[in-house]
Every structure is written in C-alpha cells, then in structure tokens.
Amino acid sequence: MPQYPDISFWMSSIQTNASDSQPQLTSRPQLTQSQDVDVAIIGAGYSGLWIAYYLKQQAPNLNIAILEANTVGFGASGRNGGWLMGSVEGEDRLLSGLETSQKQQAHHHIYGIVNEAKGVFDREGIDCDFSHGGWLSAAARYPEQLTMARKTMANLQAEGHSAEAFQWLEGDELKARLNIHNPYGGIFSPHAARIHPAKLVTGLARAVERLGVNIYENTPVTNLSVSEQNSNTLTTDFGTVKADIVLPCVEGFSYKLEAHRRYILPIQSLIVATEPLSDTQWQDIGLQNNEVFSDTCRLITYGQRSADNRLIFGSRGTYQFGGKPKSSFSDSVTVFSDIGKLMREFFPALADTPITHCWGGTLGMPRSKSPHALFDPHSGVGSIGGYAGEGVGASNLMARTLVDLILNRESELTAMPWAYHTTMKKALRRWEPEPFRWLAYKSILATLIREEAILSNPTSPSWKRKFIHGAAGAANSIL
Ligand SMILES: Cc1cc2nc3c(=O)[nH]c(=O)nc-3n(C[C@H](O)[C@H](O)[C@H](O)COP(=O)(O)OP(=O)(O)OC[C@H]3O[C@@H](n4cnc5c(N)ncnc54)[C@H](O)[C@@H]3O)c2cc1C
Numbered sequence: 001m002p003q004y005p006d007i008s009f010w011m012s013s014i015q016t017n018a019s020d021s022q023p024q025l026t027s028r029p030q031l032t033q034s035q036d037v038d039v040a041i042i043g044a045g046y047s048g049l050w051i052a053y054y055l056k057q058q059a060p061n062l063n064i065a066i067l068e069a070n071t072v073g074f075g076a077s078g079r080n081g082g083w084l085m086g087s088v089e090g091e092d093r094l095l096s097g098l099e100t101s102q103k104q105q106a107h108h109h110i111y112g113i114v115n116e117a118k119g120v121f122d123r124e125g126i127d128c129d130f131s132h133g134g135w136l137s138a139a140a141r142y143p144e145q146l147t148m149a150r151k152t153m154a155n156l157q158a159e160g161h162s163a164e165a166f167q168w169l170e171g172d173e174l175k176a177r178l179n180i181h182n183p184y185g186g187i188f189s190p191h192a193a194r195i196h197p198a199k200l201v202t203g204l205a206r207a208v209e210r211l212g213v214n215i216y217e218n219t220p221v222t223n224l225s226v227s228e229q230n231s232n233t234l235t236t237d238f239g240t241v242k243a244d245i246v247l248p249c250v251e252g253f254s255y256k257l258e259a260h261r262r263y264i265l266p267i268q269s270l271i272v273a274t275e276p277l278s279d280t281q282w283q284d285i286g287l288q289n290n291e292v293f294s295d296t297c298r299l300i301t302y303g304q305r306s307a308d309n310r311l312i313f314g315s316r317g318t319y320q321f322g323g324k325p326k327s328s329f330s331d332s333v334t335v336f337s338d339i340g341k342l343m344r345e346f347f348p349a350l351a352d353t354p355i356t357h358c359w360g361g362t363l364g365m366p367r368s369k370s371p372h373a374l375f376d377p378h379s380g381v382g383s384i385g386g387y388a389g390e391g392v393g394a395s396n397l398m399a400r401t402l403v404d405l406i407l408n409r410e411s412e413l414t415a416m417p418w419a420y421h422t423t424m425k426k427a428l429r430r431w432e433p434e435p436f437r438w439l440a441y442k443s444i445l446a447t448l449i450r451e452e453a454i455l456s457n458p459t460s461p462s463w464k465r466k467f468i469h470g471a472a473g474a475a476n477s478i479l
Pocket of ligand 1: 044081159228253263270314363388392
C-alpha cells in the first residue's frame with residue numbers, strides 16, 4: 001500500500017534518514033512577541049529563502065525575519081518534482097518584445113540559473129542530490145506528439161535559442177537516453193539539473209540562519225497593513241511585526257492574503273514515487289546521466305531518477321473553487337491511480353513495481369503565465385512568484401532581481417521584462433472572478449483529458465484525433 005505522507009516523500013525521507021551527515025528537519029520557534037525589523041518575508045519556501053540569502057549577502061546589516069505559517073518547505077518547495085531548470089515558464093511571450101541583444105542577455109541569465117544555484121550549494125555546503133544531467137522532452141506515446149515537439153523546436157529556434165541550448169533528438173537518439181514506448185523523437189536541453197527538493201529547501205533555511213536571518217515557524221500572517229511611509233505591519237496571533245520592507249512570498253497560498261488573491265491562481269499537482277529500482281531496471285529505462293524528463297503533452301507530465309534510484313513521476317492538475325490551496329492529498333486515490341497507469345504506459349517494464357508514496361502540492365499560476373519580481377519603493381512592499389509550476393530555478397533568478405530592485409541598483413536584471421518597480425496592482429493582470437475561472441479551468445481540463453484519451457488510443461479514427469487535437473490546442477491557449 002502506498003503511503004500518503006503529510007508533506008511529501010522528500011520531507012519524510014529526510015525525517016526518517018536523519019543522521020549527523022545528512023540534512024535534518026529542524027523545528028523552529030514561533031514568534032513570541034511583537035518586533036520591529038528592516039525586512040519581513042512571508043513564507044519559507046524557495047522564494048522567501050533565496051531573497052533572504054541574497055539580501056543578507058549584499059546588505060549584511062539588514063535585520064530580516066521570515067514568518068512561515070507551517071514549517072520550512074511545507075509549500076510546493078518541499079513537494080515538487082525536483083527539476084532545477086535554467087528556463088522560466090512563458091519565456092517566449094515574456095521576451096517577445098526585446099531586441100536581439102537584450103533577448104540574448106535574458107537567455108544568458110535564464111540558462112545561468114543552474115550554475116548560479118550550484119555555486120551557492122558549493123559555497124554553503126547544501127547537499128541536495130544535485131546532478132546536472134539536462135532535460136529530455138519525449139514524444140513517445142502517440143504520433144501527434146512528434147508534430148507538437150517539432151513545432152516547439154521550431155519556436156525555440158525562432159526565439160533565438162542556440163543549437164547547443166536545445167537539441168533535436170531523432171527517435172533512436174531519444175531511445176538511447178530514455179527507453180520509452182514509441183520513441184518518435186524529442187528535445188534535449190543541458191540547462192536543467194535533478195535535485196532533492198526537501199534537502200534544497202532545508203539546506204537553504206540553514207544557510208540563511210547562519211547569515212543571521214530569523215525564521216519563525218507555525219506563525220501564519222493573518223493581515224498585512226501597508227503604509228505609504230514604508231511602515232508596514234504584519235499581524236499574527238502571537239504579535240505584530242513592523243517592517244520598512246515587506247515581501248509576501250506565498251505563491252499558491254495567496255488565498256489568505258486579500259491583496260494577492262486575484263493575481264495568482266492556486267493549482268494542485270500530484271506526484272508518485274516507486275520503490276528504489278534495481279540497476280537492471282535502470283539500464284532498461286535509461287536516464288544514465290540523471291536527466292529529468294517530460295512527456296510532450298498538454299497535461300504536464302514529468303519525472304526524475306532520484307538519488308536513491310526511485311522513479312519520481314508527476315502529472316495532472318486540479319483547481320479548487322475559490323482558489324483554495326490544498327495540502328493533504330490522501331483523498332485523491334483515483335488521480336494517483338491514473339498517474340500510476342500513465343507511468344506504466346511509459347515504462348511497461350514497471351507493471352509490477354510498487355508505488356510507495358503519493359503526494360501533491362499547490363503551485364501558483366499567474367494570469368500572464370510568466371513569473372515576476374516586483375518592488376514598490378513608496379510602500380516598501382515587494383514580491384516574487386507566478387512560476388506556473390517552474391519555480392525551483394526561477395525563484396533564484398527572481399530573488400536576485402528583487403534584491404537589485406530593493407537595493408535600488410540598476411542592473412541587467414532590473415532591465416528585464418520580469419522586473420517591475422511598482423505595485424502588484426499596476427504590474428500584473430488579475431484572474432477573472434468566480435465562477436468564471438472555475439468553469440473555464442474545469443472545461444479546459446476536461447478537454448485536455450479527452451484529448452489524451454483519444455490520442456493515446458491507437459484505434460481512434462483520424463477525424464476524431466484531428467478534431468480533439470485542434471479543440472485542445474484552442475482551449476489550452478485560453479488560459
Ligand atoms: C507537485 C509539484 C511539482 C512541481 N515540480 C516542479 C519542478 O520539478 N520544477 C520546478 O521548477 N517547479 C516545480 N514545481 C513548482 C515549484 O515547487 C514552486 O514554483 C516553488 O516551490 C515555489 O516556491 P515558493 O517559495 O514561491 O512557494 P512555496 O514553496 O509554496 O512556499 C510558500 C510558503 O508560504 C507559506 N505561507 C502561505 N501563507 C502564509 C501566511 N499567511 N503566513 C505565513 N506563511 C505563509 C506556506 O506555508 C509555504 O511554506 C512543482 C510544484 C508542485 C506542487
């Protein structure tokens with residue numbers, strides 16, 4: 001029987017394997033009394049922690065506190081698929097207005113995320129099972145995937161990405177790296193690494209604490225009162241925190257912060273882990289360089305080979321009416337079973353391999369589908385986020401951008417189209433009110449699931465395949 005851990009396989013693995021040489025789960029105090037600080041950060045996920053790290057590095061005298069509603073890594077940062085990507089979601093639209101030289105500069109910063117993060121891991125002794133094996137996107141289940149992958153490749157080339165950054169793989173080249181079903185073809189990019197999400201988030205937390213940042217756990221912020229004179233107040237049940245600079249970094253949990261609610265839509269994504277596979281099984285599957293991999297389909301399907309040789313496999317999203325986040329997934333047995341079936345469709349040799357862990361998490365989808373770093377110097381309020389499920393690496397880049405904005409430095413990063421020197425209200429688009437967004441999300445998801453069912457059935461007639469493929473493409477472009 002699979003386990004449904006409270007947070008994730010990742011968090012439970014560091015809990016149960018804790019020893020002196022391995023990362024341990026540290027429990028941290030709640031806020032016990034009101035205080036004044038220079039910078040108050042809400043949320044101890046990658047966003048809040050990367051900001052604290054770079055801010056403290058560059059302005060060591062700042063007094064920084066992080067207020068976390070639960071524990072470090074309780075959000076998506078302790079639950080994700082462990083792809084550290086040198087890319088940002090929605091990059092094509094985000095960079096589309098830039099001149100060629102500025103676009104190249106943007107690509108340079110985006111590709112550079114993986115090496116920048118690795119530099120910090122080395123300096124700070126963060127052992128998070130980092131393995132820089134790159135990323136494979138596979139068209140390998142039905143023929144329409146090949147057309148989609150070729151189109152993606154053509155778009156990447158048209159956007160000015162180099163042949164080194166994204167390489168086309170013929171079917172046999174794909175099969176040599178990832179031995180899945182019908183290897184039609186695929187794309188390889190070296191700009192991605194495999195990591196252990198919980199080791200990363202807990203390692204970062206310890207690094208910022210060493211720099212003098214205070215992290216308060218089990219301290220939900222219940223209200224944020226903003227003043228134009230950079231004197232902002234955070235309310236908690238245990239006291240208030242007054243700060244010149246306030247940085248809410250709650251991504252998929254914006255539901256409880258009134259001012260953020262309509263900007264980031266919380267979407268749930270689910271994921272499973274097998275028992276550790278044998279060397280023989282891995283020789284059959286491939287991923288010998290620990291590449292992370294995805295399926296060329298609209299229902300975002302992704303995986304990694306973990307350092308302890310499990311296959312970690314995630315897919316599908318859900319949305320709860322009103323944008324409520326969700327943290328417990330033991331009731332999602334049918335979805336986990338569908339993910340298991342899909343995993344075995346990919347890798348028939350795993351037909352009898354037990355799935356040992358099932359969990360999920362809440363990520364944040366911005367209306368523009370691309371991330372942001374914004375800071376309003378008048379109120380001292382700023383934020384990063386909107387990663388649309390690709391925040392492991394992007395949070396590092398957005399944090400560095402935000403720190404330049406806060407310290408009022410003009411840099412290449414603050415000139416990028418993800419940087420805003422203003423309020424969220426002025427910079428970002430809002431989602432439509434309910435029930436429109438719930439209805440839109442549910443009907444689009446139903447179309448994408450129908451597309452999958454028809455296209456992955458080899459006996460579906462060609463008129464039906466064409467119709468659903470076109471309808472799903474149109475539906476997907478609405479969101
Ligand atoms: C299943 C899944 C798989 C994913 N896979 C990948 C992947 O492979 N690669 C990738 O790049 N991205 C992936 N993502 C997305 C990635 O994990 C997120 O983009 C990233 O972790 C966001 O970090 P964050 O710090 O902004 O938010 P979070 O990690 O969600 O942190 C927000 C924190 O804020 C706290 N909080 C919320 N409200 C309050 C409050 N009122 N007061 C105090 N604290 C509060 C929460 O408890 C939480 O700890 C995945 C996400 C999920 C759910």
